Amino acid sequence: MQLGLLIGCEGGKGDAIPHDVFDMAVVVEETIVFHIVKDVAHCFAMLMGVIYSVNLKYPEAMKYSFEFIQKVVMKIKAEQALAQVHGLRNRIHSKEDDEENPSQAPTECPPNPFSKFRMSSPFSR
Secondary structure (H helix, E strand, O other): OOEEEEEEEOOOOOOOOOOOEEEEEEEEOOEEEEEOOOOHHHHHHHHHHHHHHOOOOOOHHHHHHHHHHHHHHOOOOHHHOOHHHHHHHHHHHHHHHHHHOOOOOOOOOOOOOOOOOOOOOOOOO
8 A cells, every 4th residue: 555645846855844845645546635735744634534534554664653643643542552652652751751850859969079179269368
């Protein structure tokens, strides 16, 4: 099964998502299903909608990526995700928890290794 996004743009070689886009389309088996979509995010959401509503099989080379997007990002049948997808979701959530609740600094400071040296300043009297 071949499916994907077709992005029409002007100009030569550029970024992965070019800035001068004049048309986008969802393509399934070399047939344009939707076109004149306003941006890449909407086009990708339309692709996911087509895959889900027509019950298409994900391309084998990207099945875990598509499943992650469906089950974790879009939360469609999240409870039926594969073990690999659940594991990745849990690792992402644990990283988010670590960032939201950073560990507390220790209450005792370690000894200052420079405490035996006398600090002087040219501005002190």
